[in-house]
Amino acid sequence: MGVIYKHEQADGATQILAQVWADAYAGVAQTAAKFCVENDGDRTANNVSCSIVQVGTNDGYGMLRIAVCPNTISKPFNIAATLGAAGQGGVWGQVGQYYWVITATNAAGETIASREVTVNVDVTTKRVTLTWDQVTGATGYKVYRSTVSGSYTTPSLAATVSGGATLTWIDGGGSLSAGAPPTANTTGGAAPTYGTPPTLGYGPLTVGDLKVGQQHFYWVNRVVPGATTDTDNPRQALVQFAEN
Numbered sequence: 001m002g003v004i005y006k007h008e009q010a011d012g013a014t015q016i017l018a019q020v021w022a023d024a025y026a027g028v029a030q031t032a033a034k035f036c037v038e039n040d041g042d043r044t045a046n047n048v049s050c051s052i053v054q055v056g057t058n059d060g061y062g063m064l065r066i067a068v069c070p071n072t073i074s075k076p077f078n079i080a081a082t083l084g085a086a087g088q089g090g091v092w093g094q095v096g097q098y099y100w101v102i103t104a105t106n107a108a109g110e111t112i113a114s115r116e117v118t119v120n121v122d123v124t125t126k127r128v129t130l131t132w133d134q135v136t137g138a139t140g141y142k143v144y145r146s147t148v149s150g151s152y153t154t155p156s157l158a159a160t161v162s163g164g165a166t167l168t169w170i171d172g173g174g175s176l177s178a179g180a181p182p183t184a185n186t187t188g189g190a191a192p193t194y195g196t197p198p199t200l201g202y203g204p205l206t207v208g209d210l211k212v213g214q215q216h217f218y219w220v221n222r223v224v225p226g227a228t229t230d231t232d233n234p235r236q237a238l239v240q241f242a243e244n
Helices: none
Strands: 005-009 033-039 046-053 064-068 080-083 096-105 115-121 129-133 140-148 158-160 168-171 204-211 215-219 237-243
Touching: 005 237, 046 064, 064 204, 080 115, 080 158, 115 140, 115 237, 140 168, 158 168, 204 215
Parallel strands: none
Antiparallel strands: 005 033, 033 215, 046 204, 046 237, 064 215, 080 129, 096 115, 096 140, 129 168, 140 158
């Protein structure tokens, strides 16, 4: 499958195919819009850069500005679950298939859930070790568990992990606490913009490596200040991510 760039809205969860700039008018300063790209493939995208390229007449890279989002963090990625040996102290109520997702947290909020991992707990005294990669900017993580794939209604909170550099947690099947994964990434601030855009430029932007399931947030300015005619404003423009 390789690398698949999945584009999402500012919430980091709602997939989009295109953005229509219908409210851009000549000479009118517009608020920047926040977007997200996620590696939805099966391998790491190496040394990724982001740029705006021309698509249609009078549209394109000279009429939009972009910037990396400095405060919204990615959901956890590279999640793994490993079943241990019997007699390690597990207290599972029953054997069977269990599922986990993980979120990252900072002072502003919590990300959406990671990709799901699953293990068949075949002996109730076994334990499951969960691991993940460090999320830049995270101050902690939350682990959610379920017996139904894709369903994490409250109570599903298995653990609150302190410290952004703590990248493992062992689940022995203990009781769950109230809580469920959020439907929107609020680590950049409050809705609807989830933060404030920084100074924008013309790029290209260096994103760096983008691992499987990792997200990258960026801002796009809807109209360049100083536009004097309607044709100065973009109708169609493509934000392109590519490996270098």
